Amino acid sequence: MIFSPPAPGRPGRIVVRQPDDWHVHLRDGVGMRNAAAATARAFARALVMPNLRPPVTTTAAAQAYRGRILAALPASTSFVPLMTLYLTDDTSPAEISAARASGIVLAVKYYPAGATTNSASGVTRIGHVYSALAAMEAHGMVLSVHGEVTDADVDIFDRERVFVDTVLARLVRDFPALKVVLEHISTEEAAAFVLAAGPHVAATITPQHLLYARNALLAGGIRPHLYCLPILKRERHRQALLRAATSGDPKFFLGTDSAPHARQMKESDCGCAGCFSGHAAVELYVEAFEAAGALDRFEAFGNAFGADFYGVPRNVGTITLASQEWMVPASYPFGDESVIPLRAGEAMRWKLIDGQEPGK
Ligand code: NCD
Numbered sequence: 001m002i003f004s005p006p007a008p009g010r011p012g013r014i015v016v017r018q019p020d021d022w023h024v025h026l027r028d029g030v031g032m033r034n035a036a037a038a039t040a041r042a043f044a045r046a047l048v049m050p051n052l053r054p055p056v057t058t059t060a061a062a063q064a065y066r067g068r069i070l071a072a073l074p075a076s077t078s079f080v081p082l083m084t085l086y087l088t089d090d091t092s093p094a095e096i097s098a099a100r101a102s103g104i105v106l107a108v109k110y111y112p113a114g115a116t117t118n119s120a121s122g123v124t125r126i127g128h129v130y131s132a133l134a135a136m137e138a139h140g141m142v143l144s145v146h147g148e149v150t151d152a153d154v155d156i157f158d159r160e161r162v163f164v165d166t167v168l169a170r171l172v173r174d175f176p177a178l179k180v181v182l183e184h185i186s187t188e189e190a191a192a193f194v195l196a197a198g199p200h201v202a203a204t205i206t207p208q209h210l211l212y213a214r215n216a217l218l219a220g221g222i223r224p225h226l227y228c229l230p231i232l233k234r235e236r237h238r239q240a241l242l243r244a245a246t247s248g249d250p251k252f253f254l255g256t257d258s259a260p261h262a263r264q265m266k267e268s269d270c271g272c273a274g275c276f277s278g279h280a281a282v283e284l285y286v287e288a289f290e291a292a293g294a295l296d297r298f299e300a301f302g303n304a305f306g307a308d309f310y311g312v313p314r315n316v317g318t319i320t321l322a323s324q325e326w327m328v329p330a331s332y333p334f335g336d337e338s339v340i341p342l343r344a345g346e347a348m349r350w351k352l353i354d355g356q357e358p359g360k
């Protein structure tokens, strides 16, 4: 990273090697163009989640989805979508082998059935997917985990912790060589589990979990656009996640979980889970790292650790950000509708000034 402090008439700048987003929802259909353009603006590659309707359960479906994403971007784009398969009770070891052989599928996503948006086809009992997990372990394929139990009697703020203590602990014990990413961690306990586990267990951390605690969601009025799963937790968890992200430990890396929903799907009497951060993801992370006094740790978090874990080369290009205030628009287009972004109508401290502008 190169940091140039502000000088008279010129804002401060940082130049960092281009990051990847190791967890994003680009959706399908008309909104996909907007979601993909936002991500391709700053990131070289992104691991695209498979929770479409119907879910991406086969390599053939992942190939087709990858083609639709690329077709929605300008032909000149250098952005690379990396694909995932959606694990179901019926995923066969043969499908895992086919996914591995395709070269385009990097991970298999485990949603406990009913845990989050479009997870109805997910895994009903971990025992049902043991043959698929054994195949993944044998092929060195990554399991991306949505780590929340779904039991109605477990409090929503405890669902990640209980998942870690029960399901994840068992999974890591039964498949000691399986590469596992605990996605979008939201608790001190999850960070501690990942840190204590072997080198094949890692975690992604989102900008919203680094910047906001649950008071931002619930105190002084309910903010549906800050509602995501896992739900934001107490301030002490946010502090623990900031420590993990800025620790320089390669187990923790960038994954935005940018998950756009049309405005009316969020502002409803039963609103969807998911925050849209793609419009300013890098800027939001840089702000969080700067506030923690760890700007110099951002580059490896975004560029190195995820690539190393997934076994792909690190990006060598760079992006440039200026310490230049700008206002996030109140909304962005999302297909025929609109999406309310993180920080809507509020100021940002950093601005990407040299990335892959959509349409460039
Ligand atoms: C995601 C979505 O909308 O697809 N929502 C969310 O709250 N994070 C699904 C997910 O990653 O859980």
Ligand code: ZN
Pocket: 023, 024, 025, 049, 257, 259
């Ligand atoms: Zn997600």
